[in-house]
Amino acid sequence: MADVPPVEKIPEAKKERFDKLRSTFISKYGTEPDYFARAPGRVNLIGEHIDYCGYAVLPMAIEQDVIFATSSNADGKITFSNLNPVYKDFECDVSDITIPKDNPQWYFYALCGVKGMMEHMKKTTALGFNCVVEGTVPPSAGLSSSSALVCCAALTMMQANGWSLSKQELADMCAHCEHYIGTEGGGMDQAISFMAKHGTAKLIEFNPLRSTDVKLPFDTVFVISNSCVQANKAASSNFNIRVVECRIATQILAKSNSLEWKGIKKFAELQSLLLTTLDEMIDKVNKTFHKEPYTKTEICSILEVTPEELASTSLSENTLNVESFKLYQRASHVYNEAKRVVEFKQTCDLNASGTVEKLGELMTASHDSCRDLYECSHPDLDNLVQICLKSGALGSRLTGAGWGGCAVSMVRATDVLNFLAKVRDEYYLKSEERSTKILESLFATEPGAGAAIYKV
Structure with a gap:
């Protein structure tokens, strides 16, 4: 049987969140949702701007995600409503989807997933769906909030119509359909969103798409810190x-x-x-x-x-x-970064003395290359990386497209609380605006699970 996204019960620890989404859905549409679809964000540990050049990358899914509470409808309408009132509602017909490439809106990414699924299945008409969307992936932060929307919408459309695609087919299709909005990515974000496994990072290779588990050092934690500079790659x-x-x-x-x-x-x-x-x-x-x-x-x-x-x-x-x-x-950046990915994977596999120090060196060298050769960093992000290194990180680097967004740091598990306190004091509390965003901007994360359907 094909390796398809799982259909699971709602995790007990997440029940309160799903109940809130369910209540909002009932208030909005006057009926129960049929199911929930979930797609995670991701953090790329190393291998930046090389997936679209055909080289392997090494991301992990994070716990932050996008969830759709959904019910199918027979009138062919797609209706998006976001739990966050900042994001406006949108409705269109499934057979008439237009995605402008200027002034990107949040629902354009979801429309990419729907349109891509329709074209992949060679359909001109299909069942539509109503949904309420909630996302906990910080937007424009380099943690793949946009691709999580694309993947979640594609998964929702597949479930609404009773179609069946493997995780690999979904990842390939979602990587292609994000081009509708004008970004030419390489497929890492979509691949890890569908193929992730709880507790492990993944080496994602391309042509053909395949993934390999990578066991990270047990005594380290990865900490994400948001520079609070937003970078919308589709807008420039x-x-x-x-x-x-x-x-x-x-x-x-x-x-x-x-x-x-x-x-x-x-x-x-x-x-x-x-x-x-x-x-x-x-x-x-x-x-x-x-x-x-x-x-x-x-x-x-x-x-x-x-x-x-x-x-x-x-x-x-x-x-x-x-x-x-x-x-x-x-x-120069691409070929050297591809080499760093190989060395990172080999170092994890060997797990010999000095492993964590070597991994940290590779991460920091990756950031230096992104800053100096690929020129995709930002002064605030460079400052944040330096603060993370001075606060005890073994290695730190920008993650995602860059031009703002997040840094990811590898920290010894025993040092995490001290590290978080130092970064909070040196980066977030030095700015009145950033000081109000600490809770959602600075957090440790473990490798999360991939996209799934949850029963009501």
Whole structure:
């Protein structure tokens, strides 16, 4: 039997939360929900901005999640209502879903999941659903709140119509359908949301998608700290510029190695074709690229194409007007970060003396690379990482797309309370605005379970 998302009883410890959602649903729609769908957020321990380049990443699901209280309807309507009054209600017909790529709203992500499921199942009409949504994943914080919405909506649509897809099919489909809103991610968020297992991190590999349990050191805890700088990757082109820079760097490397470069778009694909190691690819990057930014004219000259041809082979819709590209920096980050993921997994597997120190060093080196080479950090986030390291973290780094959002720190279990107090004092209490957000912004977490359906 396919490895499908489980259908479970509501955990006793979560009953009060589900009862509140149920009551709100009854007040809103005048009937009981049929079921609940849940999808978790995630924290990426290491492997940032490399999934869309084809390389493995190492995330874990967190306890924070998105839950839909849902009932199916036969009129083909999709109705979203959020428990948080800041987020407005939305209704549309399941056969007429439009997702604008400007001014993203919270329900656009849910619509991605519905639209993706419809197209995957090759349906033009289907049963709709009414739902009340509650989310505990901090928004725009690098913990995958948007992908949790996408995954939860896809799972809800599947359940509403009695369809059956494996976790892998759902993850693949959800990774693709987030492109409807204009972000070109690689699939990590969706894969861990469906494939996560309580108590373990996962090595997520791509092409084909597969996951492997990674046992983390038992005497450490991972602490998440939110910089409180929101970063909505769909609202700017920063994310997609990095995707395009990686694509162009891949194509120039391919051409310099006498390959048919136009169809090659990912660093991992190129490495596979060249039959080289990561160290050898790092060497090729150092020998091929200069450190100064490349102009579009220079890139066209190297690839021997016109600007129009470059637009069709390498650029994306919202990067057509970009004129400067940092190719050495992006390529160097990706290949070195891919190497750090391999070393992190190997270090966990060996579990030898010095394991936690080595893992911490890899995490901190990852942050330095994201800050200096990929330029996806933020001054407040850099400051937070430094405070975490000074407060006793073995390693600390940004997690998620960056440009704000959260840091993840590895801390000895015996040091956690002291660590939390120091970070609270040095980062959150130094700002009047941040001091009101401590409870939801600074917390330890353990590897959580993946997406599931819960019976009423």
